[in-house]
Amino acid sequence: MDFDVVLGIDSASFSAGVDQLNKDPKSHDEFFKGEYEGNNAQGTWEVVDQSPAFEFRPPTADKWQGSIGPDGRHPTGDPPTDNVFLLSIPSLRLDATIGGQALPEVSPAVEFYARAVLDSGTASLTPLAIWADESQLSAAEKAIVNGIVLPQVFQKLSTVLSGHAVPPQKITFGGSTLELTLAAVLVTDSHLVVVATADTSTATTLPSAWPDQPVFAIVNHDFAQHLAASAAEAHKGVTLLDEQSSNAAASLSAKAVLNSVDDIAINQGDATSWSAALDVSFDVSASVLGAKCALKKSSDSL
């Protein structure tokens, strides 16, 4: 896979949006709690204590097959692994009344499975299924959780997950604009990685390893060089010098114009350091003791 720019966001950083929503009282009430009624039961559920957090790993086979999908049924087969990860909800508080009798409050851990996808040129998430730890639940509680609560939690948190987006970028420089198109989204052990390319024929193979930092962007060496060359092109024809000076015996008129910026190079060991050679033309004339003379530049590059 080739890239011009990649953006990486680790799981903790990618959880910051969910955390913010959960801590906002209005959003918490809208997406992180609910009431239910059905099958002779009624009650409430609420995400309590720690905020949900993403973990970049797929579900285990047992949890996947015990989860509830969008159709309210248990998925079958092996769990998906391609760009699939989970949102961990450490504690989902449930209270229930069945047939008028209140059951003890329980707070099982819940995992919400999702897949990172490209949708209409934007990186986003597709909700897949939801699982609850039912090891401490009674048969009646399991029926309520699987039949009523989890589908409702799935529906509400799907809105939150589907609302995540990493949009494409545009780069403006020197009066020009370059548009980056998202080419792929990857989920590594530590980061969500969004791969973008530009229409510059500079895309190159992805790095062999990813940085460890929470958030990173990598600009392909050749793409950066293309940006530098394009920006330099905008300075073609700029006057660098237009001076007249004199002393007791001579006067000088000098004009220097930038013809081009050549040999642009990005330091392989320090990609923040770039270099280039300037091709400058001189127009110089001097007057000595009343006699004029012309100077010409012998070098092609300055």
Added chain:
Amino acid sequence: MQYKVTLTPPKPVLTVTVAVAPDSAQKFSAKVTALDLTKADLQPDGNPIDKALAAAAKPLVQALVDKVPPIIVDAVKDKSVSFDLDQPIGYKVTAGDVPITLTATNLVLGTHEGHLLVTGGIEVAP
């Protein structure tokens, strides 16, 4: 009278440093930090008579030409080009009517496998 101008070094090199604007996740710049042009020398040129005249006048003209390199260096140094993203590095979460923008913060530039690297943390945009 004619002269040729010879530069030192013959092909002077411009050095540019890439930076990110303070407290920004979308404004970057490439700024000229050095141009190693140190000297412009004159050599008399033309026919033998012109050369002889030019050689005689060279010290007077060279004194003026000596002022040219530092003027060009000053004209180029600290010039910068801006590279602006249309939105900050990060991501968005839109749920209901509460849009949240998560923006990269405390960005530092570096190198990763020969490529330009930008690293940082994340914060909720105000």
